[in-house]
Amino acid sequence: MALEGERQFSKNAEPIGVDPKTIRVEDEYAFYSIRNAAIDRGKSIGMGERDIAEIDIVIRELLNNIISHGGKTGHVTISHLTEHSSSSLVLDVVDHGPGFKDFDNALLDGVSGTGSMGGGLPSVRRFAERVELVRSGPAGSHLRVVKRAAFTTEQENNWVFALFTRPHPGESECGDAGTMIRQDDTILLVLADGLGHGPKAAEASRKAVEVANNNHRLPLPDLVKVLHSELARTRGSALSLARIYPEHSRIDWLGLGNVSGSLFRPGVDSSESHQVFANYNGTIGVQLGAYRTIQYTYQKGDWLVLSTDGLTQRWQDVFYSSPTRTPHTIGREVLRVSSRKNDDSAILIGRSR
Numbered sequence: 202m203a204l205e206g207e208r209q210f211s212k213n214a215e216p217i218g219v220d221p222k223t224i225r226v227e228d229e230y231a232f233y234s235i236r237n238a239a240i241d242r243g244k245s246i247g248m249g250e251r252d253i254a255e256i257d258i259v260i261r262e263l264l265n266n267i268i269s270h271g272g273k274t275g276h277v278t279i280s281h282l283t284e285h286s287s288s289s290l291v292l293d294v295v296d297h298g299p300g301f302k303d304f305d306n307a308l309l310d311g312v313s314g315t316g317s318m319g320g321g322l323p324s325v326r327r328f329a330e331r332v333e334l335v336r337s338g339p340a341g342s343h344l345r346v347v348k349r350a351a352f353t354t355e356q357e358n359n360w361v362f363a364l365f366t367r368p369h370p371g372e373s374e375c376g377d378a379g380t381m382i383r384q385d386d387t388i389l390l391v392l393a394d395g396l397g398h399g400p401k402a403a404e405a406s407r408k409a410v411e412v413a414n415n416n417h418r419l420p421l422p423d424l425v426k427v428l429h430s431e432l433a434r435t436r437g438s439a440l441s442l443a444r445i446y447p448e449h450s451r452i453d454w455l456g457l458g459n460v461s462g463s464l465f466r467p468g469v470d471s472s473e474s475h476q477v478f479a480n481y482n483g484t485i486g487v488q489l490g491a492y493r494t495i496q497y498t499y500q501k502g503d504w505l506v507l508s509t510d511g512l513t514q515r516w517q518d519v520f521y522s523s524p525t526r527t528p529h530t531i532g533r534e535v536l537r538v539s540s541r542k543n544d545d546s547a548i549l550i551g552r553s554r
């Protein structure tokens with residue numbers, strides 16, 4: 202919600218998210234196509250019902266501003282980010298109006314600016330983590346809105362997830378990246394560990410997430426083939442894929458390299474059973490040997506954990522001892538106590554309810 206430091210115009214007018222999709226605004230009916238595309242994208246990055254409802258309101262307000270104050274035409278580019286601790290929806294809104302006369306006031310409740318865009322954008326501010334004025338002036342405005350998915354989402358298929366990443370200490374970018382994609386009755390989980398750390402590692406893992414997002418309907422072995430060819434010009438990445446079929450209590454697993462997966466089943470006498478998934482050797486984009494999908498079954502109440510080798514085995518102790526067992530609290534605690542000092546770290550943790 203903080204706007205401090207974001208009032209200067211950004212140099213970067215290009216969309217900052219991956220897989221950008223641009224929709225023109227020529228009249229108020231553009232609302233429906235933009236809303237639907239944004240909602241689809243929000244769902245694909247794991248947003249829950251509340252986030253989706255808020256996106257609806259945010260887009261309504263942004264479109265109102267284009268129609269009422271922004272010269273009636275423009276375009277909206279929808280993209281997403283999967284960096285840091287969570288996924289975000291990014292909206293780049295460009296109009297052909299006279300620009301903002303008073304951007305700060307436009308974000309306040311009850312302020313009506315006549316003749317300028319921004320006759321009040323309070324809901325945009327309330328429901329988005331970042332609202333940034335990229336450009337304002339007689340040739341139109343460019344507003345960037347970043348809405349982060351809540352850490353955990355609860356949806357009809359009864360899995361709750363949290364994704365946490367942490368960069369190598371001393372690096373600004375994290376070389377590990379992941380995503381959760383809900384599609385029809387399945388959930389695809391992706392966790393990638395770009396080789397090494399720093400910007401080149403981040404480039405590889407981000408690319409992997411982007412390619413997985415764009416090809417998420419493919420069977421897992423086919424998705425690996427596409428990933429392998431698309432990452433050929435990157436440094437390469439270890440990567441694991443899990444596709445959950447809630448109706449069949451089944452997880453299809455395709456693990457490559459050092460991104461591990463496991464199921465935990467809390468026992469009645471506080472003992473836990475732990476099943477570690479099998480991984481094949483290989484580095485996406487560099488070298489792949491033989492691999493196949495392996496099926497596991499789970500029960501209600503089981504936990505699924507994907508993690509990179511930036512976490513020490515101590516994370517299992519945190520898991521067993523954590524008194525407040527939500528994916529969010531456990532994931533955050535695991536990163537805090539068991540991240541290695543010499544690598545990026547990431548955990549994607551979920552619970553079947």
Ligand SMILES: [Mn+2]
Pocket residue numbers: 394397509510511544545
């Ligand atoms: Mn690593």
